[in-house]
Amino acid sequence: MSAIIFIKLVESATKLKRGVIMRVSAPIGKWIAKLYKDHDQFVDNLLEDYNLNHSEANLLIYLYKDGDGISQNKLKENLGVDKATISRAIYSLIDKNYFKKRKSPADGRVNLIYLTEKAEAVKEEINDIYQQWFQIFINKIGEKEAKRVLDNLEKMYEIVQNKE
Structure with missing residues (x-):
């Protein structure tokens, strides 16, 4: 993400109705990065019995959900990863x-x-391995709040992608 898009996102997301900028205690990227890292470690640990890692399992999950018979290029586009990464994962699988x-x-x-x-x-x-990760949050904050967090993350992503 470019610095300009990030700055615009921060400016638009933090302005209150009266034009006052809300201060955050830590950048959102810090928490997203930590969750992403912990997610990958959690999933990798559970995938060991299948001789898989999280990158490979992400491809499996995608094909389970959206169906197989998809081109490598379409997978690359839909998952937002580069050609080399998708190619490595496919050949490994x-x-x-x-x-x-x-x-x-x-x-x-x-x-x-x-x-x-x-x-x-x-x-x-x-699929159950990925659900176990999400279940940790549901158990602590409830299903409704967990869904709200996911919905807000999706909205934030759409804002950054200028889709909204």
Whole structure:
């Protein structure tokens, strides 16, 4: 994110109705980064039995949710990661027999990514691992408050992306 977008976000998000700027005790990025790091460690620990890491599991979760038969480029765009990162994760998942590639019938230059039987067999377990992380928050702050936090994070993301 560029510094200008971040500054605009901070300025617009912190102004109160009377034009007074609200002061925050720590940058929001600090808390998001800490949560992201802790999330990855938590998930990685639980994924060890499946010989997976959080980056690979994120691809599995995406295909579980949105269906397989997607191109590598479309995955890259939808997940917001660079080509090298997505390529490494895909080839690792192919090597571990969680993904398979097939040529697109519409365009032979394009490879489509599909889940294997092995990936389908662990679908519930992988989804449960991610749910366990979220359940920590639900247990402490309740489902309604946890949903409100997620909704607000999504709104903040949309503001930064100038989608709102």
